[in-house]
Amino acid sequence: MTAPAHPASSSKPWDAIIIGAGAAGLFCAGVAGQRGLRVLVLDHARIIGEKIRISGGGHCNFTNLHSAPGNFLSLNEHFVKGPLARYTPADFVSLVKRHRIAFHEKHRGQLFCDGSARAIIELLQYECAQGGVTLRHPVTVNAIRREGNLWLVQGPDGSERSQALVLATGGLPVPALGATDYALSLARQFSIPVVPPRPALVPLALTAQALAPFGELSGLSVPVILSAGVARQRYGHARFEEDLLVTHKGLSGPAMLQASSYWQEGESLELAWLSEARWEALANDESQRLKHAEGLLARALPQRLAAVLCQMAGIAGKRWAEVGKKDRARLTELLTRWSVKPAGTLGWKKAEVMLGGVDTRALDSRSLMAREHPDLHFIGECVDVTGHLGGHNFQWAWASGFACAQALKSG
Numbered sequence: 001m002t003a004p005a006h007p008a009s010s011s012k013p014w015d016a017i018i019i020g021a022g023a024a025g026l027f028c029a030g031v032a033g034q035r036g037l038r039v040l041v042l043d044h045a046r047i048i049g050e051k052i053r054i055s056g057g058g059h060c061n062f063t064n065l066h067s068a069p070g071n072f073l074s075l076n077e078h079f080v081k082g083p084l085a086r087y088t089p090a091d092f093v094s095l096v097k098r099h100r101i102a103f104h105e106k107h108r109g110q111l112f113c114d115g116s117a118r119a120i121i122e123l124l125q126y127e128c129a130q131g132g133v134t135l136r137h138p139v140t141v142n143a144i145r146r147e148g149n150l151w152l153v154q155g156p157d158g159s160e161r162s163q164a165l166v167l168a169t170g171g172l173p174v175p176a177l178g179a180t181d182y183a184l185s186l187a188r189q190f191s192i193p194v195v196p197p198r199p200a201l202v203p204l205a206l207t208a209q210a211l212a213p214f215g216e217l218s219g220l221s222v223p224v225i226l227s228a229g230v231a232r233q234r235y236g237h238a239r240f241e242e243d244l245l246v247t248h249k250g251l252s253g254p255a256m257l258q259a260s261s262y263w264q265e266g267e268s269l270e271l272a273w274l275s276e277a278r279w280e281a282l283a284n285d286e287s288q289r290l291k292h293a294e295g296l297l298a299r300a301l302p303q304r305l306a307a308v309l310c311q312m313a314g315i316a317g318k319r320w321a322e323v324g325k326k327d328r329a330r331l332t333e334l335l336t337r338w339s340v341k342p343a344g345t346l347g348w349k350k351a352e353v354m355l356g357g358v359d360t361r362a363l364d365s366r367s368l369m370a371r372e373h374p375d376l377h378f379i380g381e382c383v384d385v386t387g388h389l390g391g392h393n394f395q396w397a398w399a400s401g402f403a404c405a406q407a408l409k410s411g
């Protein structure tokens, strides 16, 4: 449905003012506008959609075919179920197809644009235009307050009144792109609880001591099994079979980014370079008895890594048949249950998403509206819902934006 463009300035209040013209805000605006609502979107950035532009290595991993509640971390794990069911990956894929954007599946359901991520920004802008949405940027929002039944949003050139207010200002990662904690401070201003934010999908640094043996391996990528988190605490425990990347500061790659969302300061991660079954088969292969330990390991791992692990286990240069029981046990432990305690994350500059945010227990999952504050909504990354790596975070932006847009009312 195409609605007429609404005048930028009018004495009639807007049906909704959305703060934040990112993935969730623009998507919500387009859907609401096409339902016939008068929508104003405000953003402080000179260029909008910057996180979309840099996402997925410039090709935007815009959804995941297998996106399901289990792919999200939230203190209230049930919260995502309704929004995810009402707007699915297939719904967004059909929108992408309608826009004739070429895409491909890369890995485990991850869908990327064949060309530039800008195609997704243009899709969102087009959908907003179809809904007659008014977009203003760069605009600084100075204050927000309730005035009777309306929200008053004050900017440098005066104020705008609206029936509903939607906060879509995203999370704290990549401050250089204008990330702020605006939604969180507004939530606090209205006594809405906030789960303390911390960087997620972020590389982890190792201490100089832990990193020393891996000094020569920077740039090496290897499939591993990585476990993080503590069962029944905060976001629980998870295990990922993905690639690990050794860097000059620590560990990264999909396995570590995924694990970082479950890791907390002071905890250790458990890393298996090989599965127990694979290692057992290799260690008991009689035909390999006379090989050097490095050679044996190099049948399953990159040679450079095999050499480092044998060094760490104190069996460098030994034939496998000469390695005693104790040393074998130490190597097995190192290969299948290596416990490593990261020194910390690389912080907001390197994080892809924010863990924590506006507490979902204070929001209604049908409308993303604050239970205690009628017509105040929070969508996208500023909410305490964080997706796994692989397109789930954009799926949350679309799904939460859609749920909110359906709930907004025309004045």
Ligand SMILES: Cc1cc2nc3c(=O)[nH]c(=O)nc-3n(C[C@H](O)[C@H](O)[C@H](O)COP(=O)(O)OP(=O)(O)OC[C@H]3O[C@@H](n4cnc5c(N)ncnc54)[C@H](O)[C@@H]3O)c2cc1C
Pocket (backbone or CB within 6 Å): 019, 020, 021, 022, 023, 024, 025, 042, 043, 044, 045, 048, 049, 050, 051, 052, 054, 055, 056, 057, 060, 061, 062, 063, 139, 140, 141, 168, 169, 170, 171, 173, 174, 177, 178, 179, 180, 181, 182, 351, 352, 353, 379, 380, 381, 382, 390, 391, 392, 393, 394, 395, 397
């Ligand atoms: C490097 C990188 C790569 C990523 N790749 C992927 C990927 O491939 N797939 C995936 O699913 N996810 C990816 N993500 C995560 C994804 O970008 C976010 O989850 C998603 O953009 C969140 O949408 P949002 O609308 O909530 O926030 P955003 O898209 O960040 O939009 C927030 C908007 O609010 C505006 N804003 C902020 N503060 C204010 C303020 N005070 N006043 C006015 N406006 C304000 C900002 O300028 C911005 O336009 C990636 C993130 C990063 C950093």
